[in-house]
Amino acid sequence: MKTCIKALAYYLPETVVTNEQLVEEFPEWTVEKIAAKVGVNQRHIARDETISDMAVKAGEKMFVDYPEVNKEEVDFVILCTQSPDYFLPSTACIVQRRLGLRTACGAFDFNLGCSGYEYGLAIAKGLIAGGIAKNILLLTSEAYNKHIHSRDKGNRTIFGDGATATLVSTDGFAEIGDFILGTDGSGAEELIVKTGGMAYPEKAHDLEYDENGNPHSSDHLFMNGAEIFNFTLKVVPSMVKDTLAVNGLEKDDVDLFVFHQANRFMLNHLRKKLKIDEDKFFINMDNIGNTVSSTVPIALCDAKDAGRLRGSILIAGFGVGLSWGACMLKIR
Template identity: 65%
Template sequence: MMYKAFVKAVSCYYPNRTVTNEQLVSEFPEWTVEKIANKVGVHSRHIVDENETAVDLAIKAGECLFTEYSLIKREDIDFILLCTQSPDFFLPSSSCIVQAKLGLLTNCGAFDFNLGCSGYIYGLAVAKGLICGGIAKNVLLITAETYSKYLHPRDKGNRTIFGDASSATIISTDGFAEIGHFVLGTDGSGAENLIVKTGASRTPYKANDLKFDENGNPQSSDYLYMNGSEIFSFTQHNVPIIVKQTLERNGLTLNDVDLTVFHQANKYMLEFLRKKIKIPHDKFFINMAEVGNTVSSSIPIALKAAQTSNRLYGNTLLCGFGVGYSWGGCILRVIK
C-alpha cells in the first residue's frame, strides 16, 4: 500500500526572557539599534534562562501543540523525532525524556538527531519515510535549540543574530499540506567554519584559550565559532542550486511556487539570495524580527507565521542550509 505524508499541525514556543537591540547596544555602544535591525533584520530575540534547556523548550512546544489542536490526542502519537544540537545529556536521548514528560504511550518510537539549520527539512524527510513505510501514522517532529548557551557574552555579532526557540509539528496520513519530494546534501569539509570545539568526546575539557581579535571579538574553542565569510560563500553558491534541484525533483518551475520559506539566517543574506534567485518579494517570506535566527526552529516558526497571516497556500518551497555543512529542500503542497 502506498501512503502519502502531510503536515497536520505546527506550534511554536519561545522562552519568556527577551533581549532587545536597545539592551545589546547598552553593552556594545559602538553599535546602534538601527545598524543591527537593518543588517541582521532582528529587533529582539528570546533567550533561555540559565537553568532552562532545549528539553524544557521541547516539552513546552509539545504542550502548546496539544493545547492548540485539541483534536490531536497524545495517545495517537506513535513516533517522536527531536532535532537539537544542545541536548541535556550525552545519554539518554532527549526524545526519551520528552516522551515521558509529555505523557505519550510507551509504544511510541523516539530518537534524537543532531542537525542545525537544515534540521527541519531532514526531520520532515525522516517523518515522511516513517509514514510512507507504514512504520508510523502520526509523527511528532520537535525542534529545540539554545544556541545562546554557546555564545561568549562579548560576542556581539552572534548575539545579535541567534535566538532560542522550539517547534512541534505533526506529520500524519492527512493534513493541510502534502509533503513532496526532497533534495538533501552534506559537505563535511566545511565543519570547522561553524563549530563548538570543546565539550564532547574529541575534546572533552575546556581549552580556556580565549583571545580577542583586532576588532575586540572573542575567539575561543569553548564557545561557538562562525566564520561568517565562509558561511556566506557556501550559502550564496549552494542555495540557488538547492532551489533549482528541488524544483526539478518536484516537476515545478519557480513560477509555480506560491511562497518560499528559507532558513531565517539573517536579513542581509536572505535578501541577497532572493535577488540572486530572482524570487519576487510577495513570494518570499521573512519572519525573524522578533525571534532572530532560531536554527532548526526557524522554518517551522516561519511556516506558522505564514499560516497565521494567510500567506501559506499552493506550492511552498522550503530550504534549510548551514552548519555541517548540511542542506535540504522540499515542496509542501498546501491543500487547505
C-alpha cells in the same frame, strides 16, 4: 501513501533581549546598525530553560491548538537539537515522558542545525512510507545562546532560542513532496563548538580577542560568517533548482518561498540572486532572530496565521555541517 503536516506550533522563551539592551553592553554599536546588519530587533533567550523544557512547551501548545490531535495516536518522537539536555539519554525520551505520550512510542534525537527541519520531515516521511509509524511528533528545540560567549556581539545579535512541534501524519493541511538533501563536511569547522564532545572533552581555555575586540574560543560557538555566506550563495540556488525539478515544478509555480531565517542581509541577497518577488518570499525574523532548526517551522506557523500558506510552498534550510535540505509542501 501521502505524508502531511497535520499540526504545527512553536514556543519562544519569556526572556527577551532587545537591541537597546545589547547596545548598553556594546556601546560601539547602535540600535540602527544591529537592525540594518542582521534584521533582528529582539531575540528570545533560554536563560533558565533546557531544550526539553522548550520542546515540551511547544508540544503542549500544539495539542492545545489542535484539539483533534490525540496524544494516544503519536507513535514516534524525533527531536532535532545541538544543545541536548545530556549526552545520554536522548532528550526525546525525556520529552516523551513529560508530554505523557504512550510508551509504545519510538523516540530519538538527531544532531543537525539549520537544515534540521527539512531532514526531520524526510525522516518522518520515511518512517511512514516504511510502515513503521503513522503519527510522528517532529520537535526542533535549540538554544545556541548557551554556546555563545557573552562578549560575542556578532553572534548574540543574530541568534535567538526557541522550539517547535510538528505532527507528521497520513493526512493534514500540507502534503510533503520530494526532497533534495546535501552535505559538505569539509566545511565542518566553519560553524562549530569545538570542545565538549569526545574529540576534545576538556575545555581548551584558549580565549583570544581579535583586533575588533571579538572573542574567539574553542569552548564557545565559532562562526566564520564570510565562509557561511559564500557556501549559502553556492548551494542554495542549485538546491532550489533541483527541488523544483524533482517535484516537477517551475519557479513560477511556487506561491511562497520559506528559507532558513539566517539573517535579513543574506535572505535579501538570495532572493535577488534567485529573482524571487518580495511578495513570494517570507521573512519573519525581526522579533525572533535565527533560531537554527526552528526558523522554518516558526515561519510556516506565522505564514499560516497570516493566511499566506496556499498553493505550493518551497522550504529550505542550510548551514552548520555544512548541510542543506529542501522540499515542497502542497497546501490542501
